[in-house]
Amino acid sequence: DVKVTQSSRYLVKRTGEKVFLECVQDMDHENMFWYRQDPGLGLRLIYFSYDVKMKEKGDIPEGYSVSREKKERFSLILESASTNQTSMYLCASLTVRTGRGTEAFFGQGTRLTVV
C-alpha cells in the first residue's frame, strides 16, 4: 500500500514563527502536492512539485514556500506564521496507474493552530 506520512498530526505555533510541515511518500511518485482544507472552502492547492527541485504555485501560495530536495520528501514552509494560516494541511502524492488512471494518495493531515 502507498503510504504518505506527515510528520505531525497537531501543531501549535506562535504568530511570526517559521513553521515546517514535512511529508514523505514511499512509492517513488513524481508528483506531490500541498493543500489546505477549511470548512466550506474544500481543498485549496498551495504548491505542487513534478520533480525534485521543481515547484509550481497553486491557487493560494502567498505566505508559503516549499522545498523538494529528495523525490520522496516535500516540505511546506510558513515563512512567518499568521493566525489566518490556522488550518488543516494535507499532503498528497499522485500517480498514473496503467488502465486505472490518475490516483491521489493523501497523508492524514496536520492540524496547525497559530496563536
Place this chain on the structure above:
Amino acid sequence: QQQVKQSPQSLIVQKGGISIINCAYENTAFDYFPWYQQFPGKGPALLIAIRPDVSEKKEGRFTISFNKSAKQFSLHIMDSQPGDSATYFCAASRWTGNQFYFGTGTSLTVIP
C-alpha cells in the same frame, strides 16, 4: 475560479435513505472524474471514479451518474449507513493528468 462546483455543502440523511451529491465542471478537456471520501481525522481516499465513455458506474452501494452534455456528474449512495458519514469530494482531471481539481466538499451525516 472554481473548476469544479459541488453541492450541497452539507447533507443529513436517515439510515437506509439515498444520499445524492452533485458536481459540475466547465473544462471539456477533463476525462476522468473520481470521488474521494474523507473520514474525520483522516486524509481523503479514492472511493469510485468514472470516465465519460459511460453514463453510470456502480460499486456496491455507490453509483456515479455522468451527463457529458450537461457537464455534470453525481454520487448516489444507496441504503445510506451511519458508517458512510464523511466528507465527500468530487474531482476532475485528465486520465493521465498530473493534477486534480477538487470540488468544495460535502459533509454527509447519516442518522441512525
